Amino acid sequence: MKKRLTWAAAIAAAALSGCALAPGPSLDSKRMHDDLGAPTDTTVYDVKLITPQLIYALKQADEADAATKQASLSTQALPAESADYRVGPDDVLGIYVYDHPELTRGASGNAGNDMSPLVDIGTLQASGGLGGVLPQQISALGTNGQGEVDTSGQRVAANGTIFFPTLGRVHVDGMSTQQIAALLTRRLGSQIKNPQVDVRVMQFRSQRIQVTGDVKNPGQLSLTGSALRVVDAINRAGGGNPDADLQRVLVTRGNRVMTIDVNNILNRGDLRQNIALQSGDIVHVPDHTQNRVFVFGEVPKPQTVFMNQGRLSLADALAAAGSIDTMNANPRQVLVIRHPNPPLAQLDGTQGTVQEGLKKVSYAPEYNKPEVLRLDMTQVDSMMLATQFDMKPLDVVYVGTAPVSRFNRVLTEIMPTAQSMFMLWSIARNR
Structure with missing residues (x-):
């Protein structure tokens, strides 16, 4: 009997020492200080069942949130729009003084990619004039003294001024073309009888x-x-x-x-x-x-699912992952774990602020407590609800494990050890 026990102890010691030589990657736990026995977070999460009433309430909340953000956008972000362009440095102006071509600059030109040609000479000739300019005057309009049209225009200097003949430097920064025309008309009044001035932006650069x-x-x-x-x-x-x-x-x-x-x-x-x-x-x-959803748990193909133009239903997410595993999944435990608004808030557990629309929202660690929603796929209307339930960016879909599958997995882990111990016992008994 004593000999049998000796043999059994030797075989058991060899088996245990072989654990250190087990294949596969592993880390040396002696070099890590990790108290696995310490209590984890005791936060309790309220699970909401996905029902038609819940889906309707979520859609109403999303619409109200969108309306609130839009109202904030309209009232805080946007001043009253002005139809008048305000001239600034580097803009190129075309200035017309009718019947005075020596003062005109930029009679024709192209504003690059931002504007079609400012004046079409052929169109003016065909239409019989524009704004008091007669056809016979067009050839002389804006000439440089050699019968050629001056297309250079007047560039606004860095200090917001332009040089205008007989007037010198004229400050035009921040003014509309109508205001500049009125200013030039007023200042030319002492030199020209009833001056007619038109100002246009030939090139928008400022x-x-x-x-x-x-x-x-x-x-x-x-x-x-x-x-x-x-x-x-x-x-x-x-x-x-x-x-x-x-x-x-x-x-x-x-x-x-x-x-x-x-x-x-x-x-x-x-x-x-x-x-x-x-x-x-x-x-x-x-x-x-950032526009994606994660599908984990008892599904054939756990994966990241990207939204299509910002839209994805729970049914789409499950279908992309191959639906639920019919052998191991718990159909009553299809969970959607959702970050609270704003969905892209930092999750480092520290206090700070995040940007939500135009407002900076303060958040604390409890602000990041996720919301948990559950779909019971044993119900008749579950698939219809899954198609109507809209996912949000960074949602996590987790399909739970059936209790019997967990029990079988425990048995699967125990059986090799139990069989080895039985074999050792049999060997020791028969020695």
């Missing part, structure tokens, strides 16, 4: 915005006499790339950041968000890396 991010041609765009809006700016930059997130286009104005949902503008006609841009604005089109 006011620019930037379009950055996931667009085909990022860069600077000039503001012209007509309002340039968010959708116009993105289109002039070549449009968004396939991975662009048009649901969260950021417009930076000074120290404020506005979030514009271009998808709503294009697909739902929400023109209130298509705001007019101002000089110095930065339009940033992010990529869709």
